[in-house]
Structure formats: structure tokens, C-alpha cells
Amino acid sequence: MAKAVNPRKRQQGSIDELPGGALRVRVYAGVDPITKRRHDLLEAVSPGPKAWDRAGEIRLRFVAEVKQRRSPRTTATVDQLLDRYLDQHQGGRRTATGYREYVDKHVRPLIGDRKVGSVDADVLDSLYAELRRCREHCTTNRGTDHRAPRPHDCDDRCRPHRCRPLGNATIRKIHYVLSGAHKTAIRWRWVATSPMDQPGSVPDGVGAVESGGAVSAAGRLPP
Ligand SMILES: [Zn+2]
């Protein structure tokens, strides 16, 4: 006969000793709404005289988070969130296409494989810093800025790459999409809080996003 698992017991979690003496805290946090697999909160504690105390505190914190539904309930990534969010985005098809182009170029390659629940104010800061560094997100400075995106014969209009920041209007649109996606993630109960709600998470020059204005004119990426 299959062994019945008491859900209350699972939600109280466990602490296991790993080979080498580290401890692993595991608390069941429900079924992942995206992957449909069980979702556990996990944290490892390095070996030491205080390890069991520390692990006990973490277990209690996890249990409280699950109880108050504060823990991320999914391992879904930013890419998965953006897919779902943009699929149900209300607004003209052209607007949605414009957003898709922006996130494909400026969000997915940078933070797309992160778990939604791990995106915090620090992650956003470094994302916006990168958008302000180089709109091509170059990794070497040996590339070329071509005169056109389509295939062409290079001439003297194609020059050695020079980093240029992404414009404020574009950063504002990206912020608008990320902010909307996170609000949706809260409504879907994927996560309990949005990093956009933390003070200082709105980059300079990106105020007044909620009031619309610049955002409703979302266009296509400049060539
Ligand atoms: Zn060229």
C-alpha cells in the first residue's frame, strides 16, 4: 500500500545532514503552478557549531513564508512570465509586437533565465545599468556597428562599435512591461511581492510610467 503523506507534516519541513556535514533545509511550498511539480523551498547551511540552530531558524522562516503565502510559488523564469504576460496583453497588436521586440532584445538575453521570484531590486538595478551602458549589450568592443540590420556590403558607414545607451523612452517601455508582468505574477500568485514596489527600484527618468502618456505610444525598435 502506498504510504500516505501528511501535508501538514510536509509543510513543517525537514533538515537533513549532507555528506560533509552541511545541512539542508527543505519545506514543501505547494505544487508549482507552471511545472505542476512539487515546489520546495531549499537552503543549505554550511557545517559549524551553530549549523543546527541556523537551519532551525531557516526552517521556521520558510514555514512562516509558506503559511503567509509570501514565498515564490513557482520556479518559473522571467522568460515564461513574459511569454504568458505578452500573450494576454490587452492593447493593439502593434503595441504587443513592439513590446516583444524590446524584451527579446533587452530583457530575455540578460535576465530571461532567472526565476521570477529571484528578481529583486539589485537585479533590476544591474539590468537598467546595462541598458544605459550599451544598447547592443556588447561583450567585447571589437564588433561593428553596421549601417543596416539586413544583409549588405559593408562600406565606410559601418564603423567599429561604440557603446551607446538605450534611450529613456525605451527604458521606460521596458520598465512598463516588467512592472505589468510582475503585477500579473502577483495576481496569479506566482510571487507575493514585486521588486518594482521596493523604494528606489524605478530608474532615473522613468517616473510617471503608470500615468500612461509615453507608454501608449510604444513603437518599434529603432533600426
Ligand atoms: Zn556593415
Ligand SMILES: [Zn+2]
Ligand atoms: Zn557596446
